[in-house]
Amino acid sequence: MENFIAAIVVLPFLLFFPIQYGVEAVNHAHITHFEAIAESTKEEAKQEGYFTPQIIDKLKQSVMDSYKNLSPSDIEITATTVPRYRTDQFDQRELITYDISIPIDKIIAGNELFGISDADNRGRYHIKGSIASELLMPPGDKS
Amino acid sequence: MKVYILCIAVLIICTGFFFFQIGSDRQVEYSELIKSTANNAADAAALFYDKKKFSHGVKVYDKDAGNQAIAYIIKDNLNLTERMTFRSPYFSASEPIHYHAYYFDGDGKFTIYRDGSLQSSSSISYPYLFQEEKTGYKKTITVPTVIVTINAGSFKYQVQFIKDPDIIRTSGYEYKD
Numbered sequence: 001m002e003n004f005i006a007a008i009v010v011l012p013f014l015l016f017f018p019i020q021y022g023v024e025a026v027n028h029a030h031i032t033h034f035e036a037i038a039e040s041t042k043e044e045a046k047q048e049g050y051f052t053p054q055i056i057d058k059l060k061q062s063v064m065d066s067y068k069n070l071s072p073s074d075i076e077i078t079a080t081t082v083p084r085y086r087t088d089q090f091d092q093r094e095l096i097t098y099d100i101s102i103p104i105d106k107i108i109a110g111n112e113l114f115g116i117s118d119a120d121n122r123g124r125y126h127i128k129g130s131i132a133s134e135l136l137m138p139p140g141d142k143s
Numbered sequence: 144m145k146v147y148i149l150c151i152a153v154l155i156i157c158t159g160f161f162f163f164q165i166g167s168d169r170q171v172e173y174s175e176l177i178k179s180t181a182n183n184a185a186d187a188a189a190l191f192y193d194k195k196k197f198s199h200g201v202k203v204y205d206k207d208a209g210n211q212a213i214a215y216i217i218k219d220n221l222n223l224t225e226r227m228t229f230r231s232p233y234f235s236a237s238e239p240i241h242y243h244a245y246y247f248d249g250d251g252k253f254t255i256y257r258d259g260s261l262q263s264s265s266s267i268s269y270p271y272l273f274q275e276e277k278t279g280y281k282k283t284i285t286v287p288t289v290i291v292t293i294n295a296g297s298f299k300y301q302v303q304f305i306k307d308p309d310i311i312r313t314s315g316y317e318y319k320d
Binding site: 002003006007010013014017020021024025027028031032035039042046086088089090092095127128129130131132134 | 146147150153154157158160161164165168171172175176179180183186187190191194205208209211212215216219220
């Protein structure tokens with residue numbers, strides 16, 4: 001009987017671990033897939049010189065296809081939306097900047113057990129940086 | 144008492160694996176980020192070349208502009224401090240990252256820069272078998288190419304029984320006519 005009671009007391013703490021392993025594995029899979037999608041999207045943006053509306057829509061659709069229960073408004077994209085051009089000398093103003101993020105809905109499994117609210121158990125994963133544009137400046141435009 | 148001791152032992156093992164899993168996943172994510180940054184840096188550096196020599200059919204890279212682009216993109220994409228150290232607790236806050244830039248010009252000149260400073264310059268002939276000394280990465284170079292290697296230093300695992308691995312990633316950009 002004592003062993004049974006001891007097992008009942010310890011069981012919730014032990015059960016947390018396999019569930020948390022699963023939550024962490026799912027989050028990691030989402031992140032790595034998101035990184036692969038963002039990488040291919042950046043290559044397209046380099047060619048175009050900026051993040052066109054078509055590129056942004058394609059990025060959102062690819063992420064939603066692989067990440068269930070996600071709406072377009074959950075994917076936040078802050079990126080250069082006007083053309084940037086190749087320059088003869090390095091000019092950081094002509095770099096394409098981007099900040100793309102997806103929500104992470106659950107960081108810790110069984111958060112109520114540890115007194116963590118659902119709002120505190122959420123986060124966002126950001127991919128941000130800058131890339132060089134490969135778009136040639138239109139002829140006659142030297143500004 | 145035996146059950147109690149056994150459960151404590153299981154808890155310790157599970158906790159150790161819990162922190163190992165987090166560290167392992169973060170290492171993979173940082174490794175991909177550093178690879179992507181090396182790719183972006185090499186791409187940016189490869190866009191700057193001597194127009195006059197290019198009009199004669201030879202692509203010679205503008206190393207000054209290329210090194211500026213590499214330094215800026217690495218610092219911005221990895222969110223480094225002014226001293227080129229990571230802000231993340233997974234890396235050393237005192238040891239800066241190091242990066243190498245390898246320029247293969249169309250006139251047969253091979254130049255190596257480390258952290259923006261010239262290391263060596265030599266003449267080569269194409270095709271050239273390049274081997275990156277840090278990673279052992281091999282590539283046969285046939286066209287003008289820029290390769291960037293980023294050594295981010297040791298990735299610090301939170302569990303003590305793991306030897307902290309070094310994260311070194313290489314990427315190159317070549318323009319084929």
